Amino acid sequence: MTMSNAGARRKAPTIHDVAREAGVSRGTVSRVLNGGHYVSPAAREAVDAAIKSTGYVVNRHARSLITGRSDSVGFLLTEPQERFFEDPNFNVLLRGCTQALAAYDIPLLLMLAGTQDERRRITRYITAGHVDGVLLVSSHSGDPVAEELRAAGVPLVACGKPIGHASKVSYVAADDRDGARDMVRYLHQSGRRRIATVTGPLDTPGGVDRLAGYREVLAELGIAPDDRLIEHGDYSRAGGEAAAERLLAAAPDLDAVFVASDLMAQGVLSALHRAGRRVPEDVAIGGFDDSPAALASSPELTTIRQPWDRIATEMVRVLLAQIGGEDPAAVILPTELIERRST
Amino acid sequence: MTMSNAGARRKAPTIHDVAREAGVSRGTVSRVLNGGHYVSPAAREAVDAAIKSTGYVVNRHARSLITGRSDSVGFLLTEPQERFFEDPNFNVLLRGCTQALAAYDIPLLLMLAGTQDERRRITRYITAGHVDGVLLVSSHSGDPVAEELRAAGVPLVACGKPIGHASKVSYVAADDRDGARDMVRYLHQSGRRRIATVTGPLDTPGGVDRLAGYREVLAELGIAPDDRLIEHGDYSRAGGEAAAERLLAAAPDLDAVFVASDLMAQGVLSALHRAGRRVPEDVAIGGFDDSPAALASSPELTTIRQPWDRIATEMVRVLLAQIGGEDPAAVILPTELIERRST
DNA sequence: CATGTCTCTGTGAGCGTTCACAGTAGAGAA
DNA sequence: TTCTCTACTGTGAACGCTCACAGAGACATG
Known part of the structure; x- marks a missing residue:
């Protein structure tokens, strides 16, 4: 039994203990810990053994104190949180980032900055150097936090193209425009001729680009633009439902709707159902996101999958x-x- | 313009700078920072002013190094993550915990321990003292991580009653049994007489307690137990669907089903629909959780709401x-x- | 043999904080 | 006056680590 001092929780072994155990100096142990350059095989072996026998774990605070790094990154959500937390994509993203970071042994700090107060507090925290970088999730433009962090020189990667920022800020995004193009082209190919759309909010890049893709394809197909076929939603189920009602009123002859999010598509589905239109027989529905909502709908939604896991990996x-x-x-x-079945 | 050295990111002011600026010693500044006992009003004022003028923010690493505390807590998920991340309740919980902690200025570290390797790594990390405590989310019993952390003396609060742990471990949970009782009593009061149930997995406290509540109420009502009315699910949509099919085969005369989760209730709904039973006319459905799935179903589910926001607050x-x-x-x-409409 | 280069090792200093302790000044009591 | 007590303040010494530096061999080059 090599229980040694397990469960003691007395005093954690330090680099000094390891050094003594291995018969080397602190410096050598430190070198082993940090890549092991300029360390003889013998010394490295002794140190590794000592680490194992003492159960040594590096004290990150001591390390951070001197290196100035914190070896942690923040996952910052500056939205009114309900919306995002309800969004299943968000979870995939959060999980993906956590996992990708875990591979580098870097913990993720979850930060929510919904109110003005929280924003201030968190900006302070971040600029004080308590995280090495920030993964920023904020769909809307003109985010003051982003600009502040950028100005403070904090490494920053946004999820989705930040609009309104002329300045250089990293981002990772799905090709919204191209996804929208694919869907509209697909609807047209399956014989639909009166293709409407429910857009996302036009102060989000996704809202803008998906609408742009829709317009482009129609133009390329030589179909004249028709404003009655375009209604705006807010990415919510209720918003989709309302938009669909307006569409049905303005353009009762529509035979397909490209909806800029699955959640909104659920609302559209309800509205169509209530109006007595069958899906997909009378009207085809194309969603966007491939969220669980797409599978929870009936019929299940044909949709555009955003590669959230890859987005997470790339952001990290x-x-x-x-x-x-x-x-x-x-x-x-x-x-x-x-x-799926909705087209 | 009091820009002073904003955006410089050269060198953060230390407690020493503040002390000099305020004309006091490090010790006094430190005392102000930590509650301000034994500090004269004049000194405190000077220090506060100096903190503001220098933009000082305490260096948590230095503080943690000496205090041994980290002023952060971990949010640990030991489930196969997909299940939980798909669960909207989880998000409310995560958000609630983050917010509750933010009120104390304590950052939350999100930790996922899906694989064996991750579990080891994270246990090491935690027991090394890098977090002061752990909020544990893990529905299944016999979680080795929980036991290890408990043994190591790490402050720990579980979400949901950990079964199989005779030992003292804190937890916060909704009253599953009572919720189930309410639902079954309600179904009976609305005239249903053949009330079936789809349970959760019986290695989860929720599964066990909800079933217990169901049984209790029937017994109290003087209704003889009937095993044909009880089927087991796994909290998944598909599981609910399969269970409902078995129920319909074994007890075709059922007129109500108490389903231990909304997601399963969706599956039950599908199965009933396929079998030509109308809800709620022929069969009443009672769910559990009040997840968004309850609203996404048609008809919308009557269900039991768990107070996730309060659970989060209490856990913290x-x-x-x-x-x-x-x-x-x-x-x-x-x-x-x-x-809602399903009963 | 002197010199240089390369790999490896140990040592001292210091990161920014808190904590224990010693010390000061003023008030009140003896 | 002198002593004690209280309220406050300053000072070294850690905390556990990394980093720069110096130095020791080993080996090759001139």
Whole structure:
């Protein structure tokens, strides 16, 4: 039984204890801990053994104190939180980032900055150097926190293209425009001719780009633009429902709707159902996001999948690169059309 | 313009700078920072002014190094993560905990321990003292991580009653049994006489207690137990669907089903629909959780709401108390019946 | 043999804070 | 006056680590 002092919780072993146990100096132990350069094989072995036998774990506070790094990053949500926390995509993103960071042994600090007060507190916390970088989630433009952090020189990667920021800030985003193009083209190919759309909020890049994709394809197909076929939503179920009602009133002959989010598509589905339109027989519905909502709907939604896991991985990669001194970068990832029963 | 050195990111002011600026010693500044006892009003004022003028923010690493505390807590998820991250209740919980902690200026570290490797890494991290306490989310019993942390003396609060742990571990949970009782009593009061149930997994406290509540009420009503009316699910949509099919086969005369989760209730709804039973006319459905799934179903589900926001608040309160030296505690919170269209 | 280069090792200093302790000044009591 | 007590203040010494530096061999080069 090598229980030694397990469960004692008396005093954690320090680098000094390891050094003594291994018969080397603190410096050598430290070198082993940090990559092991300029360490003889014998010394490294002795240190590794000593680490194991003492159960040594590096004290991050001591390390951070001297290095100035914290070896942690923040996941910052500056939205009114309800919206995002309700969004299943958000969870995939959060999980993906946590996992990607875990691979580097970097803990993720979850920060919510819904109110003005919280924003101030968190900005202070971040600029004080308590995290090495920030993964920023905030769909709306003109986020003051982003600008403040950028100005303070904090490494920063946004999820989605931050609009309104002329300045250089890294971001990772799905190709919204291309996804929208795919969906509209697909609806047209399956024989639909009066294709309407429910957009997202137009102060979000996703809202803008998905609408742009819709318009582009119609133009390329030589279909004249028709404003009656365009209604705006707010990414919520209720918003989708209301928009669908307006569409039905303005353009009762529509035979397809490209909806800029699955959640809104659920609302559209309800409205159509109430209006007595069958899906997909009378009206085809194309969603966006491939959220669980797409599967929970009946019929299940044909939709555009955003590669949230890859987005998470890329955000972490870009952030770590930036922490390592590289320049900001933008990454655009392709989407995928998922065919289900609503078209 | 009092820009002073804003945006410089050169060198953060230390307690020393503040002391010099205020014309006092480090010790006095430190005392102001930590409650301000034994500090003259004049000194305190000078220090406060100096803090403001220098933009000083305490260096948590230095503080943690000497105090041994980290002033942060972990939010640990030991489940296979998909299940939980899909669960909207989880999000409310996570958000609630983050916010409750923010009120104490304590950051939350999100930790996912899905695989064996991750579990080891994270246990190491935690027992090394890098967090002061852990909020544990893990529905299944016999969680080795929980036991390890408890043994290591790490303050710990579980979400939901940990079964299989004879040992003293704090937890906060909704009153599952009472919620189930409410629902079954309600179904009976609305005239249903053949009330079936789809249970959760019986290795979860929720599964066990909700079933117990169901049985109790029937017994109290003098209704003889009938095993054909009880089927087991796994909290998944598909599981609910399968269970409902078995129920319909074994007890075709059922006129109500108490389903131990909304997600399963969705599956039950599908199965009933396929079998040509109308809800609520032929069969009443009672769910549990009041998750968004309850609203996404048609008809919308009558269900039992768990007070997730209060659960979060209480978990944080109990954890902080425990970090402060208090003994473990169990908190049971009342549920609420939400009446909708499925009954 | 002197010199340089390369790998490896130990040592002292210091990161920014808190804590224990010693010390000061003023008030009140003897 | 002198002593004690209280309220306040300053000072070293940690905390556990990394980093810069110096130095020791080993080996090659001139």
